[in-house]
Ligand code: FES
């Protein structure tokens with residue numbers, strides 16, 4: 459039997475090397491990515507602080523799909539933003555407040571929990587109870603809301619079990635989103651995630667970041683720093699490392715990791731001068747020169763400092779377009795202008811993300827050359843290399859449950 463073009467591309471990948479070019483621009487592969495990864499896994503939709511009142515909603519948008527994440531009387535709900543009459547989008551604003559969800563086209567109205575309430579002139583013979591908005595699975599870990607399009611989503615409790623305790627110590631549920639920026643990157647989502655997974659590029663590409671973060675060093679130095687960071691973390695009441703990322707995930711879609719690394723050169727947080735930019739978070743009494751790195755699912759990454767947290771979410775738009783949403787979170791009661799200044803809070807990761815956007819887009823242009831052949835990963839790109847191995851296994855539909863419990 460002859461191989462499909464996708465199988466041929468999978469077979470063409472040399473172990474320890476990057477992906478062949480087709481993975482970054484082939485439409486068939488992109489559709490498989492959506493089906494096997496994004497529509498099958500848990501997606502970070504927002505933080506509970508963004509929906510403080512009943513009727514508050516925000517939209518989750520990815521590759522043409524739109525979901526209304528709303529706080530109803532009965533709790534948080536994720537509803538497909540597709541009218542059950544003739545399919546119009548219902549909510550158009552990225553964030554809002556509503557008593558009912560009313561379709562702008564012909565006026566059908568739905569309760570916040572999705573039931574159809576009114577549809578003028580609709581025959582009484584039609585069973586309205588079957589015409590509620592379609593629900594999408596929703597779950598929560600430490601204030602972070604996740605949704606899942608799959609009919610049978612992978613059990614979120616596994617993620618909560620592995621990561622809940624570690625994240626709780628940082629008080630994530632008691633933060634608020636102070637600011638959020640969507641960076642549109644003209645590149646395939648995998649180039650963006652590969653880039654996030656390695657700091658080999660940090661020294662040449664991120665001067666500001668490298669000043670205070672120990673990650674931008676060779677692997678042996680990095681391991682030494684980790685031991686030091688674990689001591690600091692222990693003294694601060696934080697958990698030790700959790701490693702369930704990529705091929706160690708207990709189930710597909712539940713990739714996670716949690717680790718610490720030290721801040722250097724007198725820096726105690728991720729800011730321009732390394733000094734605090736917001737009130738301390740969690741139960742810390744003084745800043746600790748520590749960065750805590752975590753991952754929930756394949757495309758949500760986070761960084762927690764003593765005074766704020768930064769979330770990174772990568773969502774595909776099309777085969778060569780990705781939205782990288784960066785959110786800055788501070789203690790819930792902190793007041794802008796008094797307890798923190800936005801420009802100072804966002805400076806480092808806004809600067810770093812703009813730099814990343816440029817290098818990722820240059821990478822996309824390079825891999826689109828007909829002469830591009832993937833080169834070898836170095837020892838500073840272990841996580842990017844593991845990501846590529848995981849990706850190919852996932853695309854191939856391999857069952858990750860066989861390594862459950864590791
Ligand atoms: S499409 Fe929504 S009311 Fe007609």
Ligand SMILES: [Fe+2]
Nearest residue numbers: 653659664814
């Ligand atoms: Fe970077």
